[in-house]
Amino acid sequence: MDRIVDIATDGRHLSAYRGFLIVSEDRAEVGRIPLDDVAAVIVHAHGVTWSTSLIVALAQRGAVMVLCGSNHAPVAVCLPLDGHxxxxxxxRAQWEAGKPLSKQLWRRIIIAKIRWQAAVLDANGIPSSAFDLLARRVGSGDPDNVEAQAARRYWPLLMGEGFRRDRNAEDINALLNYGYTVLRSLCARAVVGSGLHPSIGVHHANRTNAFALADDLIEPFRPLVDALALRLFARGIVSVTPEAKRAFASLIALDxxxxxxxxxxxxxxxxAAQSLARAFQSxxxxxxxxxxxxxxxxxxGLDSLLP
Incomplete structure (x- = not known):
């Protein structure tokens, strides 16, 4: 079972003992989780410490550790070296992939993302026929930046005319940041587990981004986070509360x-990651x-995740 473990309390210590992730405070155990169940550990709190043996145990199981900033966006990720x-x-195939292949892969990723945005709008009773047209206009490498055109229509329709996507805002944007962090850790784990290098993307190519491929792969999944964040906001959950974290952590098990x-x-x-590896090779x-x-x-089904 894949579980997302969120550490949000200051001063906790994380260690491994007899197949369990142990969470302690002032040398007293406050919780334990089977290491085999852990997909990712997300650390938000200050003063959290951990043992080297825990990091090794997580890596041996293909799990990742994500360190987040105050805006709930990831700033560092610890990934295993041996993945497949x-x-x-x-x-080697990933590194040698030519631009034509990378551009065609990016086209397919963006088409999938736009169609997902349309599905989320439809589910909320918002007409989305324009998004089907936009998806058909995406060319190899998206030279016309149809992705951005879709985003400019999508956000006001879904969140309201006054909404602006801002990674540093404390409103519903913080919920989006946290949800994307969960998905990013999931995609990073999938990429490494498929024998690919997370820093070699098909589109994201910032040399300071060590997780470019995970950021490529996450794109079609983002609207899921958007839909759940909107539901949480409608319930009066306007910040990253424990209830919101549980909902996003449960998202990875949604059918x-x-x-x-x-x-x-x-x-x-x-x-998606396994098939991407095959695409690089073929x-x-x-x-x-x-x-x-x-x-x-x-x-x-997202409603079942709500508190």
Missing amino acids: HAQNSRM LPGPDGTTTVSGAANR GQAADILLPSPPSALELA
Whole structure:
């Protein structure tokens, strides 16, 4: 079972003992979780310490540790080095992938993202026919920046005319930051587990971004966070409360439609990363398998995550 462990209390110490992640305060144990259940540990609090043996134990299981700033956005991630038995050949193929392949992969990612945005709008009773047209206009590498055009329409429709996406704001933006952090850690883990290098992206290429490929892969999943953040906000949860964190942590287990039946968000991320590795090796962008847009009924499953 994949679990997101959030550490939000100052002064906690994290360690590993007999297959468990142990959380302690003033040398007294306050909680434990089986290490085999942990997908990611997200640290928000100040003064948190941890043992080297814990980091090693997490890495051996393919889990990641994410350190966040005050705005709930990630500032550092600890990832395992060994991710897949075919890691060497897959990383070589990833590194040698030409621009035409990378541009075609990015086109497919953006089309999927825009169709997901349309699905979220539809589920909220907002007409989205324009987004279907936008998705058809996405070219190789998205030279016309249709992604940005869609975003300029999407945010006011979903959140209201006064909304502005601001990573440093303390309103619903903080909920979005936290939700994206959960997904980023999930995608980073999927990328490494598929034998790919997280810093070599198909589009995101900032040399200071060590998780460019995870940031590419997260794009189609972002509207899920948007939809859940909107539901939390409607419930009066306007900041990153413990209830909000639990809801976002549970998001990775939500069922999504897939080509072979339903799968979880976690499973969809793993499948996308594995298929991306195959696309690098085959040179065929069509090999990437991205999550299909959910129906309004399937998105209604988000209600089960609400407090």
